[in-house]
Amino acid sequence: MKFKKNVLASSYGMLASCLVCASATTADAAANDKFQNAPTAARQVFGRISAAVPRIADSNGEIPAGDLVADAQLMATQPANLGYAQIALVNPSALGNGLSGKLYPHDISYNELRALQPQGVALITMSLTAQQLKYVLEQQFVGCGTQTRQSILQVSNGFSFSWKSEGGTCSKIWDVKLMHIDFSRRQPAPSGTTDVIVSGGVVLNPEKNYRVTVNESLAKGADNFSLLKDGFSPTEGVNDIDALADYLENFNPPKPSYDPSGDSLNKPRIMQLPTP
Numbered sequence: 001m002k003f004k005k006n007v008l009a010s011s012y013g014m015l016a017s018c019l020v021c022a023s024a025t026t027a028d029a030a031a032n033d034k035f036q037n038a039p040t041a042a043r044q045v046f047g048r049i050s051a052a053v054p055r056i057a058d059s060n061g062e063i064p065a066g067d068l069v070a071d072a073q074l075m076a077t078q079p080a081n082l083g084y085a086q087i088a089l090v091n092p093s094a095l096g097n098g099l100s101g102k103l104y105p106h107d108i109s110y111n112e113l114r115a116l117q118p119q120g121v122a123l124i125t126m127s128l129t130a131q132q133l134k135y136v137l138e139q140q141f142v143g144c145g146t147q148t149r150q151s152i153l154q155v156s157n158g159f160s161f162s163w164k165s166e167g168g169t170c171s172k173i174w175d176v177k178l179m180h181i182d183f184s185r186r187q188p189a190p191s192g193t194t195d196v197i198v199s200g201g202v203v204l205n206p207e208k209n210y211r212v213t214v215n216e217s218l219a220k221g222a223d224n225f226s227l228l229k230d231g232f233s234p235t236e237g238v239n240d241i242d243a244l245a246d247y248l249e250n251f252n253p254p255k256p257s258y259d260p261s262g263d264s265l266n267k268p269r270i271m272q273l274p275t276p
Contacts, residue, residue, distance in 0.1 A: 045107040047248025050257040055098035057152065061140075062270040064260045065098040065116060066090050066154025069240070071265070072247030073123055074156035075183040076238050077213040083125025083235045086178060088156035088213040089136070091223045094119055094240070095154075105257045108248060117241045124219040126231030130197050131206040137161055137173045139225050144170040147224045155269050156213075157181045157188065161198070162271040174201050174273060178210070179266070188264065215240055 057063045070088045077083035096118040099108060128136065138144045140152050141163075155161070158181035162174045176198035182191040196204060214228060216236075221229045238246075251258040261267070 043109075045252055046110060046113045046245055047108045047251040048105045048253055048257040049099055049101070049108065049251070050105050050259045051261070052100040052104075053098050053258070053260045054100070055095055057092070058268075060268055060270045060272045061150075061152030062268055063092060063095065063152075063154055065095055066092065067157075067265060067267065067269065068099075068247075068258070068260070069095060069117065069244060070154050070156040071188075072244040073213050073215075073240065074181070075188075075247050076243035077123055077125045077235075078183050082237045083123075083213060084211050085125045085213040086180065086211045087133075087159045089218070090154040090215070091218050091225070092151060092154065093223055094121075094215055094217065107253075113245060113248070114241060117244050119215065119217065120239055120241050121216040122239050123213055123237045123243060124216055124231075124234050125211055125213045125237060126219065126228070126234045127209045128212050128228075128231055129206060130203050130208045130210065132227060132230065133210055133212065134173055134176065134198050134203050135170070135227050136225060137163075137176065138170045139227060141169075141172050144172075145224065145226050149224075151223050151225075152270060153225075157264075157266055157269075158190065160266070160269045160271070162273050164273045164275075166275055167201075171201060173198060175199055181266075213237075 053064045053068055055063060055065045070090045073090065074085055074088040077085035077088070095116065097112070097115040099112055099116060100106070135144075137153070139147050141150055142148060158179040159177070161176040163172045164174050165172065167174070175196075178195040178197060179190050180192045181188050197208075197210075198204065212231070218225055219228055219231065219234070248258065
C-alpha cells in the first residue's frame with residue numbers, strides 16, 4: 001500500500017516537539033516538575049475527565065482508553081478532505097497508560113496525553129469491503145491468518161460487533177453494525193440509519209465499501225492484521241497524538257468533562273456472546 005501524504009501542521013504537534021526536545025535528557029522522576037515550570041502553553045489543560053479511563057479490558061475485550069482513542073481518531077478523519085472515515089480501529093498495543101487522577105474531575109496534562117498515545121504515528125484512512133472488514137475482525141483471534149495471540153481491536157462510537165469464543169478459525173464474528181455518528185456537531189450524535197454489515201456470521205453485502213481509519217503501523221499489518229495492507233484509496237492525515245488532543249478539547253473547562261460511561265458513547269461496542 002502506498003500512502004498519500006497529507007499530514008497537517010498542528011499547534012499540539014509543535015508543542016510536542018518543544019517538550020520532547022526540552023525533556024529528552026531529563027529523568028522521568030523530574031519530568032513533572034519541569035513541566036510545571038514550563039511556559040503557560042506547555043502547562044495547558046488537554047481536556048477534563050469525570051472518572052478514570054483505564055487501559056484494562058473488560059470480559060468482552062473492550063478497553064475504555066481504547067474507546068476514547070478510537071473516537072478521537074474518527075473525529076480527526078471524518079471530514080471528507082481528511083479521509084471521510086466511518087469507522088476507526090485501534091490496536092491495543094498502540095495504547096500506553098490510561099487516564100486517571102487522585103481527585104475528579106481531573107485535568108489532563110500533556111504528559112498524560114502523550115503517555116496514552118506514545119507512538120506518535122500518522123493516521124491512515126482506507127477503504128475496505130464489508131468482506132474484508134469482517135476478515136480484519138476475524139484476525140483478532142488466534143489462528144486466523146498469521147494471528148498468534150488474541151488482540152481485540154478497539155472501535156469507534158457507532159460501530160459494534162459481537163463474537164463467539166467457540167467459533168471455528170476465522171468464524172468467530174457473529175454480528176457487526178454501523179451507526180453513523182456525526183462528529184461535526186458540538187455534541188456528536190447519530191445520523192441516519194444503522195447499517196447491518198454482518199448478521200449471524202454472514203456478510204450481507206460483501207462488496208460494499210467502508211472508510212476505515214487505523215494508525216500507520218496497523219495499516220502496514222502490525223500485530224498480525226495482515227489484511228489491512230490490502231486496503232485501497234488510502235489517505236494520510238494527522239498523527240494520533242494530535243487527534244487525541246483535538247478531541248479532548250471538546251471536554252475542556254468550562255465544557256462538560258469526558259464521562260467514560262456516558263450514554264452518548266454507545267457502550268458496550270464489543271460483546272462476547274455466551275457459550276451455549
